[in-house]
Amino acid sequence: MTARPGTEFRRLSDDIVRTLDPPGAVYYGTIAVLLAILGFGVYAFYYQVQNGLGVAGYQHPVQWGVYITNFVFWIGITHSGTLISAVLFLFRAPWRTGVARASEAMTVFAIMIGALFPIIHLGRPYFFYWLMPYINERQLYVNFRSPLIWDFVAIMTYLTVSVTFLYVGLIPDMAELQHRGPGWRRRVYRILSLGWVGSDRQWYHYMSLYGFLAAIAIPLAVSVHSIVSWDFATAITPGWHSTIFAPYFVSGAIFSGVAMMIMLLIPLRTVFGLDAYMTRLHFENLGKLLLTMSLIMGYAYGMEFFIAWYSGNIFERDTFLDRATGQYAPFTMVMFACNVVIPLLLFSKRIRTHLGALMAIAIAALIGMWIERYVIVVSSLSRGFDPAAWGELYQPTWVEVALTAGSFAGFFLLFLVFVKVFPCISISELKEGAAAHSEADASPTVVPETV
């Protein structure tokens, strides 16, 4: 017999509210390590501001390096959180609940980290606000023809919409946590809940708003990484000037975003004991998505080389020949292995339902995608039109490495703090699923353990 909804609701709330309990020494230890790495990254940035961009490994003609690689990588990571959450919401996929909240948070933090890198990359980073479209003292606006301005507008829009999507989803949970949350945080939850009482009028408008935000987030997510790709594609540099860059970047972004989702969700499930809410079915579905995107990536890589040969453009052909056989060839090989070859293992159901194996493949995919961005940015610049300008191998300095490590530390730090302050699974959506199951007299668990 199925428990009555009220009882079931209480059990679900207890399970999720438990994740907000005071953490142990391991949590604080991890936070301390991440803070130390982040602190070193901040010091590296201070050092760079003091001494100028020369402390980075830039050397002509490679004037975009690790910072822009990090920018494109992190903006790519954003693409699976809000996007997948929104797509699954619009399709009413029942397995969405287990993965949506953490993924949306992942998106927000990845945008926050990614958006810092164009600023870090600036010679005078304190003038970053010149990107904003306001009229300056010389009565001039920004040049809207520049893809860098498109980037600014698109990324700020995506950040705003993603934060809104995450926050709106949190409101009903905040209303509950103001009575059930731990300690002083109840006051914070009360303020954040905006006085939500769950009246029929509020739910009625809430459902409508949530649907519209989801519908807005999908084309927006696709447009953002298309625009990031146009930073490159609108330049005439061989290796960048390609019409397939927008879909190529978007599919790569979803690929890396899914990999990051898997990498975050598996430890989250294990540490908080959320096996009933993040089942193997969730991870199998994410594994299938990762495999699908990997196949698309493989096709895109193949097409890039094919177009370079078939177009008859000697500059393009030479760039790709160099990418495959030149000084950056090892990176290209690792990129192919991580993004195309290793994910093929996911064709095996046994592998994609084994969380350890899935985690290893996801980490490989993340490494592969970072290297892919590196190959696109650096190897293309290193082989421009003029052979006389071809320089030495670009080598990142400790400053770039520290800032890169700091970005990862900052991202994981924000995520760790988030999952201890806010419920990592939507309580109200869990209850909605439980109520639906209760009506059907079925198991109250949102998604059955099928594997």
Next chain:
Amino acid sequence: MSQVRILAVFDDGAGAARAASSVRTQDLGEVQAYSPTPDHAILGALHHDVSPIRLFTLLGAGLGCFLGVALPAYTMLDWPLITGGKPTISIPPLVVIGFAVAMLLGALGGVTGFLSLSRLPALSRPVLYDHRFSEDRFGVVVTCDPAQADSVRACLEQAGGEELKEQK
């Protein structure tokens, strides 16, 4: 004549939906329901039209599209950057900026509509509100004439309502 408010607490959404529907059908008073999760039966019983949030979203998106096209176009005319015989106003930037700002203001318009229509932020709780309605219980509050109070109570109890409370 002063109105009376009657609250009934329900263990599930189906009972609350039955009560809301019954009171509404018999036109006994104004119904307000509370639930910890969106309950489609309750929403179906009390709301038959489409939420005007879509209008707020549309207006926001329309305004955003206009501003996202008009501002870049104005700047291109205000300080022409004529390069290689290309048109003074080039279309691609207008499409990109127009789309992004349309999405931005569409989302913010929807949120504005949601906050105003849902009367949020609210500094005080509604009369007879019980915090369990955000946790594990459903509530139906009926505002009616005192003459109808007995019929409303009967209706709520018949639908499975418990802990009936009344405020005049």
